[in-house]
Each structure stands twice: as C-alpha cells, then as structure tokens.
Amino acid sequence: MKAPSRRSNPNGKDFVQRSSLYQEFLAEREEILKHKWLESEKVGHDIGFERALLDWIRNHRDNWRAGRQSQASN
Known part of the structure; x- marks a missing residue:
C-alpha cells in the first residue's frame, strides 16, 4: 500500500500555514530580513x-520574543 502524499491532502498545507508555530517562524524571519537590510545599509x-541571522539572534531575539509574548497576553 502506498503512503499518502502531501498532494493527496489539500488541507495539510493549509493546516501548516495556519499553525501558530509557522506564523511565529514567518514573523521571526521577517524581523531577520529587516535586520539584514538595516545592517547592510x-x-x-x-x-x-x-x-544577519546570527547577529539578530545574539542581540535582538530575546527582546523581540518577550515583546511578542507580552502582546499575546494582552
């Protein structure tokens, strides 16, 4: 029996894109790209x-995440 592929489940992709973990990943990636642009300038x-990623992790990620958590709890 063949295992189902991701293509056979159109809701799988939607589920991933709606997941809070994926949304946090996208938000963090956006911040890293902004940081890359600013530092490059x-x-x-x-x-x-x-x-840019390593610099952002060392210098900004903890504060950024704390800010996100504080916004989520309000």
Missing part, C-alpha cells in the same frame, strides 16, 4: 542572511 553592502 549601515556598512554599505549586503551582509548576507547568515551574518
């Missing part, structure tokens, strides 16, 4: 996603 060239 400061130095006059593209710093790359990996450098």
Whole structure:
C-alpha cells in the first residue's frame, strides 16, 4: 500500500500555514530580513542572511520574543 502524499491532502498545507508555530517562524524571519537590510545599509553592502541571522539572534531575539509574548497576553 502506498503512503499518502502531501498532494493527496489539500488541507495539510493549509493546516501548516495556519499553525501558530509557522506564523511565529514567518514573523521571526521577517524581523531577520529587516535586520539584514538595516545592517547592510549601515556598512554599505549586503551582509548576507547568515551574518544577519546570527547577529539578530545574539542581540535582538530575546527582546523581540518577550515583546511578542507580552502582546499575546494582552
């Protein structure tokens, strides 16, 4: 018997896209991309996603997440 593919369940993709974990991932990714743009503008060239990601994690992620949690609890 063949295992069902993701294509055979059109609701699977919708479920993932509606999940809170996926929404948090997208929001965090958007913040990293903003950080990449800002930091690249400061130095006059593209710093790359990996450098922006690591810098954002070290310097901004904890505060960003705390802010998101505080908004969610209001």
